[in-house]
Amino acid sequence: MQSPDTTTDPAAAAGGCPMHAAASDGVRPLYGAEAEAQPYALYEQLRAEHGEVAPVRLYGDVPAWLILGHRENLEVMRSKNFSSDSRNWHAIRNGTLAPDSPLRPITAWQPLVALTDGTEHARLREAVTESLAGVNRHRLRRYITRYAVRLIDGFSGEGRADLVADFARKLPAFVVAHQLGIPESAALSVGAAVSDMISGGDAALAGNQLVVETVHDLVESRKLQPGDDLASRLLAHPRGLTDEEVRQHLRLILVGALEPTANLIANTLRMVLTDSRFRGNLSGGQMTLPDALEQVLWDHPPLAVVPTRWATCDIEVGGTRIGAGDMVMLGLAAGNVDPVIRADVDKPVHGNRSHLSFGAGAHECPGQDLGRAIAETGIDLLLERVPDATLSIPDDELQVVGTWMSRRLTSLPVAFKPRRQAPPPAVAAPVPGEPAQPEAAPAPAPAERRSWRFWRR
Template identity: 75%
Template structure:
């Protein structure tokens, strides 16, 4: 199958049989990008569902055709099936050279030797290094660091009686914690966090942000090769899978991009729901819903990535009743699948249910999802306990959300509260250990069930 050139003047009627444009009869394929689609994505998902069912043809930048999977079960099928690869070299647009070199899809889809973009034996080698290194993280020590960093951030604004919980808290906490876990110097943590946000902004700052992250990661790998410590970078460097310095650096970059923005959004969206949604206020104040339950509800309603455009069919097949040709781009519709009426009639709440699609499934399921949950859970709990009368400074309708076809984020969350005294002590620098041979992660200690604390109290 040959993909039509990504030229908006190219007629959909000339598309080869089997491609999304042809399947929809030409002309009727909706764009997944643009102001209208990106401002009301859930409305678009429902329109596509009504028109096409569980899989819909869509157009990406440059009118590049693709399939968007809308069904919850169908998304899981694609995630778990070997008929759909994460290697973009299967994509006919890559093979045929019909994707222009300046396409905005290239930074997302261009093949690299990364765990997220490989399959088979190479994926298994890289995946083992990443998951086993994550498994060595000491959860107790990380929680203590989390508490110290969260306390310090709250201390910076608690005396003012007002704050922007996105800029002052949600964006800073994941950067500080993940920088420590990777072995990045604390002075570089917040600049790295800002650089990652710039990389994903789609603005002119993206290039400079990418360069800063690249430079810091390169220096980090060189430093840890000479002076290993008790951190993810050092563990990746000595892992038996034998990653090169370049592979370690690329995976550290992937960890930063894949953890900071999603975790920041998870914190911000959870805080917004707690501050504005009466269902959450009542349940939490009454002790019927824990904070982890609230986090899972947010992962259903506002997944960190709405669309994951990194699957390609390796053979002619079907999804549901839709025929898919080898080489077609098949995008995971995470947000659309999470609101599939087949599993959520009338958009019913999914309290405590972890069967959402936010972290994927199968061979490419997110290996760091528990760290993201821990950062959000601990940070929000400390913030709300420290400032129990916190409330939104504006009405919910005035909050602004920006994003693209792949993700959306809250731009700010202004709050007010009773000013308090600062109580935090300076955060001690993490202790660096000498290099030790790579060992499998110790078996986790059984976690005691957390009490359903009434951590939310109205002011």
Template identity: 65%
Template sequence: MYGPEAEGPPNELYEKLRRQHGQVAPVLLPGDVQVWLVLGHRENLDVMRQSSLFSCDSRNWNVQLPADSPLLPITAWQPLVAFADGAEHARLRSAITESLGNFNRHGVRRHVVRYTNQLIDNFAATGHADLVADFAEKLPILVLARQFGIAEQYALPLGQAVRDMVKGTPTALQSNQFVVDTMSGLVKGKKDKPGEDFASWLIGHESDLTDDEVMEHLRHAIVAAHENTTNLIANTLRMVLTDRRFRGSLSGGQMTLPDALEQVMWDAPPLAVVPTRWATGDTILGGQQIRAGDMVMLGLAAGNTDPEIRPDLTAPVHGNRSHLAFSGGPHECPGMDIGRAIADTGIDTLLARIPDVQLAVLEGELHVTSSLISQRLDNLPVLFKRTAVGGAADADSALTAAGAQPLPAAQLPSPSPAPSGGVGARETWWQNLRRLLRRKR
């Protein structure tokens, strides 16, 4: 099951699993850990909505992972809303949702336009750019940092650390510590001098979160929001530049950018898998016998392509928001409208500034990295007519214009690429799935 098939799109693997196992399939994760992957749209919703039967508390897992398991960072229990159920979940989620509710949505869009223009100014005069590295990976963290109450000079280094951590590079632990230190410093600073920002609202919320709880939720929120919004922007730009339906419709005025974003939510959701559900008792799901303590992974991307609800994947889904991109049930993403606003406004501003933008390479030359939870577009090189700088000539200098100094370089690890090839702890989860299928033959 290696060779060309191993490099094929995930949908091919989902369909193979469906043919062999139905809407819920046994799969292998690193270390030969067997779990369940939910492929069906209805079955995913069943798991999302039944929190008493499918808990987010990983202490229910019947597997003891070794200390060096690459699964630990995403499954080890933490005092976070993402790992809580019942009354504790309600307490923590109320602090998150009510604090997010204080965001000025119009203000967020103004900041998106400002930072988008600053980023474009960095490459407008060159006539070329990589819209992943130069735009998608930078815009979300610039906007989010401001909303979180983080000083602007820390935004880009923080975003670099988050992406390095999520990619699982050899410097991921150092990058995680950088994020923790930044958030710890933010909590301390906002306790002494609160402001109109997410950190201050969490600290002052009536749920009475501890300093550690505030820090951990800030860390969790910045990682999730930055990663998902970056992927959403990159995937939408790729579709706009490569899919004739969208390229033609956008230029002809027959489709809005929100329609394109909705299509991406279905076809390439920013988060493909949520690996944080554990059965609290024996049950039947999708015809499979699930035992108490089994890990059940939500297959968001797989559920979105379920032939029971989308028999024709080429048909447009404009106006249909029943996709699973933001999960559902009690743990539905609380900040989904903010991520959409950043992506929508940022891409709209980009296309207005450089309307002739086009892909600089063949689509087949774009590189996608697969991880347990997402499909990450790594590059999107484009060409366009050179244009004059429209504002700040340099985004980095604009961020320090008020006299703030960037963090010393020694505090931020230099990301290095993860080893390629090999099996075991470093192999991709797609390789594990295909290895399991080979064994079933």
């Protein structure tokens, strides 16, 4: 497919991408009830009509390219011909993006590692990755365990729960908020605000405002009283981030960690409870928890689309000409089911991490290990403490809400035998005159190749 001449295309004249001008041209919207209800069907229709790169429309008839192929996604991720700086975008340069567009919270340029290139990107990424590396893994697992047990104990005596509302959405909010330095009392409200931002709907701007206010207050607090958290480490990093850069990266970490991790937990639990592929493999001791998480990352990536690439020159990708300044979106979900690399999408993918869920190249997600740790530890504890959980409704009655960027399971109701809460372990009082004993080491993490006890029982 060729882009029309930019000198005659009305979209180009208005400052938009020269691929199409209106809905009447047959270009499909990536948003709306039909597209969001059956996104994988839409991907296949687009693939059949356009190949591995397809023109689509976003909110307000904003034009963009959606990359469908696995190889083509990697090409865009790794190429210097595609910038993460949205100031290269027609709609930003010409001021045609509406001030209240729900695309603004995600695409408007900010001093972020995800929206910069070159030496500036290297400076910011070094600060972010080294600050994340300062997270103590043993303590992290201890906090995940603490919050997971608290949440499980909150519903284990009832004999029923909604594993999305009661567990999958709350656990990442508590853990990530704690790691950043956000007070526990604000964790759930911040988590809800991030979900609103991702939705791209009417609540996106309000959710973004709450997150902005939260990280602003956090930075001011940590400047006066540093702690052992990401906010303090970013402020003190030798790369010399400004207060605004620190605030924006804390916001980025919230967006990049909360919604994807909640979706990963919910989708993994759903597949464990309903998918015969997992039931058969796990009961035979052939699939471990890490294997199952990777399968979900292939089949249901937490983020389906990443809208943060813009062409810096006229270039051809997958046989399609993309013009300089065009918006190019990474189709992670579409690329993961590309028939070129997965002829049989129903076949389990064991031990293969070549999915696109965390990106690739210079902008590969630096916090993916944090999300995996929260999901793996939390799910393992849940299935250990509530091993007899069964779905309360038929699988085909479960509802999934789709947005232009992600799909989220709305609920996962389960029933099980009510359990009494186990008393907290006794802690010996220190002996006067003796030095305090070091904090007990956390229980060992789940073995990398262990099968789930859930299925053995």
